[in-house]
Amino acid sequence: MSRIVYVNGDYVPEEEAKISVFDRGFLFADGVYEVSSVIDGRLIDNGAHLERLKRSLDELGMDAPCPLEEVEAVQMEMLKRNDLTEGLLYLQVTRGAADRDFNYPKGAKPSLVMFTQAKKVTENPAADKGLSVITLPDLRWHRRDIKTVQLLYPSMCKEEAKAKGADDAWLVEDGQVTEGTSNNAWIVLEDGTLVTRQLSNDILHGITRRAVMRFARERQIKVEERPFTVEEAQDAKEAFVTSASAFVMPVVSIDGAPIGDGKVGETVKGLRKIYLDEAGRL
């Protein structure tokens, strides 16, 4: 059965969904996106995703395609029309279609596109097995805080990880881990303290990162926001990544070095359970 895709005001079967070849998202990667998880027919932490969408648009001087309340109404309609109870909802805003020119076009109408992906997000075998990651230099641009659709370097890194038999990659700059290719990176110290890099233009301000940080602090688990090296991560008790689609996912080896005993640890198992238990109130 074909999905219903949203394109600039229309709900159409995916085979009929079309966007202009002059769309600046296509020509310049001049667009931003958000991915929200759906559990029990409900978008998780969606208010925070829409807030970040607004921030991404503002940072790029891009107009919103419509007020955020309308974006949300379309999101709800998409879940309904696709009968989506569990999976992902992807939304993308681009600066719109205009004759090719590096400078921003005047009067172009921003495009808004959405599609759903039905998927079991709460049950993921990787959560029991843990991920193996390799490290690669972070060669992305320096506005990683803006959630743009220019995802080629993360794709290259995921390909390299796969070719080396690993699940994903952590990116490294000036000797410190920035984040994962599509997630925020964390380590757990011997005393149970969680460490993740502080917010700046160097990383995406993860929505799941923020929620996990809050849930941890509510439970008197210490969280330090600072950079860490690959060596510190390899010597850590546990490691994990956070993202809106994978929630809390254990990392059990980095560049072939096992973290702790190389198995999924209790802290990360606990944090994943807390996140899934609390997701309903996000």
Ligand code: PMP
């Ligand atoms: N960093 C990067 C580079 C990402 O692509 C993502 C996922 N979009 C994240 C972090 C995690 O962010 P969030 O928890 O908002 O999905």
